[in-house]
Amino acid sequence: MKKNVIVAQSGGPTAAINASLAGVINGVVDSEAYDKVFGAVHGIQGVFKRQFINLTQLTEESYSSVEFLQTTPAMYLGSCRYKMPSIEENIEAYKQIFNIFEEMNVGAFFYIGGNDSMDTTAKLSAYAKMIGSDIKIAGVPKTIDNDLVLTDHTPGFGSAAKYIASSLIEIAHDTYIYDLPSVTIVEIMGRDAGWLTAASVLARNKYNRAPQLIYLPEVPFDVDNFINDVKTEIEVSKNVVVAVSEGIRDKDGNYICAGTATNDTFGHAQLSGAGKALEYLVKEKIGVKVRSIELNILQRCAGHISSRTDLDEATKLGEFAVQFTAKGFSGFMTSIKRKSTVPYLYDIEMADVSQIANKAKSVPVEWITPEHNDVTRDVISYIKPLIQGEVSITYRDGLPVYIDIPHLTGMN
């Protein structure tokens, strides 16, 4: 009898994580090895609670459902922030999960997520090995932050980068209209890794130097240098756009931000307000017209301007995860190995999932200019292929159509 498959999603939303889910579904449908694919609602917690959706049914209802799924932002299955305890701490949790797996005749479990989700994947995989279970455990990467190790980049990043660079072009057009000096500060997501902020450099073109200044969290932020940088740029460009990471810190490691820091489940500092803090600084020290813009969650959920390359890669990472487990592999995360930048070519490989959690990939310091206020051409070469191609979104009554999520909204 063929085995079934369970898939779940976890962590923060991206525009590409449902494309990976579509990839897993397609992979199972195309596979000789597996029968049905069930989706656990709200991550690994959905397994504990036996909250499953029959995703095979989704493909039977209408093929277009899976197409809509591929282009729908955020998580079709919902998410959770639950991190598995260690096996030593709570072996009962593991027994419970694997009992449910056995009960449902599960041959493979796929977890689509970021760093914390790969931690869970690694732990489940270690437990399976420990008890000699034949159930395959695999991770599929996603995170807009692009900070996972052992993969060239992560799904979700390309779409976020495309949104950021496109928005910066539009913001630039908006800022150039007055014959008066102005400073516009755009705060971009990325607590520890500056990849998203770095992507703003792609907005520059033959008529537009904005963003003229780019500050990443990988190097210390110096307030006096910043003010000097802005003053110098106003002389050159008049209308200055500054791209700044939410996570910029001074040389002592203190965040440049407004408000108090609180802690989330995993002990991360909750940040907001680097942009606002710099806005007030420019107002006080330079006195020109200044505005700050927080791109906020639209940078991770603007499905209508996703990168085709990003969604295609996300789908393949899901499909290959199924194929690899069907061949008997377990304990891996599918990953992207770049073979060439021009032309852009890559392979899908497997990375040891136990080597991913609790590590982070930053922007190399040599890709940041010595003045700490810009990035080098390496950044452009690296990110450019990832934002290529547009997604054909269906519009109904003037608005983008995404897949229905009544199981999350409670409306039937």
Added chain:
Amino acid sequence: MKKNVIVAQSGGPTAAINASLAGVINGVVDSEAYDKVFGAVHGIQGVFKRQFINLTQLTEESYSSVEFLQTTPAMYLGSCRYKMPSIEENIEAYKQIFNIFEEMNVGAFFYIGGNDSMDTTAKLSAYAKMIGSDIKIAGVPKTIDNDLVLTDHTPGFGSAAKYIASSLIEIAHDTYIYDLPSVTIVEIMGRDAGWLTAASVLARNKYNRAPQLIYLPEVPFDVDNFINDVKTEIEVSKNVVVAVSEGIRDKDGNYICAGTATNDTFGHAQLSGAGKALEYLVKEKIGVKVRSIELNILQRCAGHISSRTDLDEATKLGEFAVQFTAKGFSGFMTSIKRKSTVPYLYDIEMADVSQIANKAKSVPVEWITPEHNDVTRDVISYIKPLIQGEVSITYRDGLPVYIDIPHLTGMN
């Protein structure tokens, strides 16, 4: 000898104001009455400074330039905030402008803008009449706020409404992922008129009730009622999205944004917006997960998701302005008269430009629910036709291509 035409843009940017400029250019090219069309850079100030761009040349260079112009956000010619003094205050300013008009053999002047620009248009028109000049003066409306009188709606509003409703759908998908109650407050532009905030209602569909609560500046905002509304909605929807105008005021007329201050890294007292103020309030009074999002200037400059209907109307308003002046009319603003909502039909007419400035059109109070926390179906019927249709944007290297603006950015 055929006369020339001058056109200028003024006020705040929209996604449609360049479409009106394209309309004026097309109108002149198609007209028997006029020869060349010159664009004044930075509004009426560009006339004083004799800063002109030969826009006819733009059409000769490449037809596609005008197509790119139509879909490019913000102002190709730049803007100004200069308001003409009254004729009594400074007749010399008027003499100067009309001397330049005569010098350049100008037969008509077109000003594309909002309330203040129509004030300037009305004054120039009154002066022309006073001195018996044959130069025709006309206004072409734009404003995302949709608050101009004597027109069914204004160009720029439909595209902003489409961006807002689309973003609200994407934000809704983002907020539904966790199995935890949450409140997301989306602050939308419109200090005195709630049209843009009202447009958020279009995001609702069969699986999504968000935004569940909508607060406009036309009616007093009551903090206690708001907290009760949110508490009630959390019970129904779990994940509540609140659309709120930046201009909400209490019953005494005090802005809700005032009063909440936090300290940033540099010790400044920061005054927060309406969204942030409500975020802190929900955190304090209800204690659930809460986030605020300011849609900010992207709602007026996101050219990649403009409304086709909006850009087409904006273009026609420019074209008709030229045709009306060619027929001898002056002292008008082109305006939209809605003939039917289903199917959507309208005429382009002329409104007396002296009756427009210093008046404002608000959302009718009877289109707001008695509880002051939602809008009626009248709003949906009114706005829905205005967001229909998508604009085919050219993408190059993964990013939207807009018309070059080297004359504004200083890069050649």
